[in-house]
Amino acid sequence: QVQLVESGGGLVQVGGSLRLSCAASGRTFTGYYMGWFRQAPGKEQEREFVAAIRWSGDSRYATDSVKGRFTISRDNAKNTVYLQMNNLKLEDTAVYYCARSRSGLRYSSRNDYDYWGQGTQVTVSS
Numbered sequence: 001q002v003q004l005v006e007s008g009g010g011l012v013q014v015g016g017s018l019r020l021s022c023a024a025s026g027r028t029f030t031g032y033y034m035g036w037f038r039q040a041p042g043k044e045q046e047r048e049f050v051a052a053i054r055w056s057g058d059s060r061y062a063t064d065s066v067k068g069r070f071t072i073s074r075d076n077a078k079n080t081v082y083l084q085m086n087n088l089k090l091e092d093t094a095v096y097y098c099a100r101s102r103s104g105l106r107y108s109s110r111n112d113y114d115y116w117g118q119g120t121q122v123t124v125s126s
Contacts (some may be wrong), residue, residue, distance in 0.1 A: 002026040002115040004098045009120030012088055016124070020083040022098030022117060029055040033101035034081040035113055036072060038094035038122075047097065051083060052107040061107060066092075088124045095119040 008020040022034065035052040051062040051072040060072050071084040081098060099113035106112040 002029075002100055004100065004115060004117035006096065006098045006117045006120040009096060009122045011123045011125060014088060014090060014124055014126050016088050017084070017086045018088065018122060020085065020096055020098075020120060020122070022081040022083075024079045024081065024098075024100070029079070029100060031055065031104040033104065033107040033112075034072075034074065035099045035101065035107055036081075036083045037097045037099060037110065037113075038092075039097070039119070040091075040094040047110045048094075049108045049110070050096070052101075053081065054104065085122070088122075090124050090126060093122060093124045095121050 003025045005023045012018055032055050033052045036050040037047045038050050039047045049063055050066055053060040053072045053074055069087045074081045097119045098117040100115040101107055101112050102114045
């Protein structure tokens with residue numbers, strides 16, 4: 001079984017920064033993607049892809065709306081994935097979820113992931 005626990009969310013002003021963490025435990029993560037998704041208020045049916053990183057190697061991806069502002073990284077020794085979020089905007093307000101992919105092939109869709117954390121709230125205020 002895989003356990004994912006997110007932390008680091010909170011309230012921040014526009015232009016501020018937060019770093020989210022995802023502590024992973026359980027089965028192996030080698031060869032899989034770790035992804036960050038978000039679910040905005042009023043959009044409970046839509047879980048938007050934010051960024052992904054392979055557990056090994058240098059492959060990492062991000063959706064266009066966060067490129068240049070968000071950075072995904074990992075610390076294999078700590079079994080932790082991070083999402084550094086800079087220059088936050090009002091539209092970044094959402095619950096952010098960490099997830100592990102079903103395989104090492106696909107990473108950008110909600111259906112590509114089978115293990116999820118409980119989520120952490122990020123609220124950006126003006």
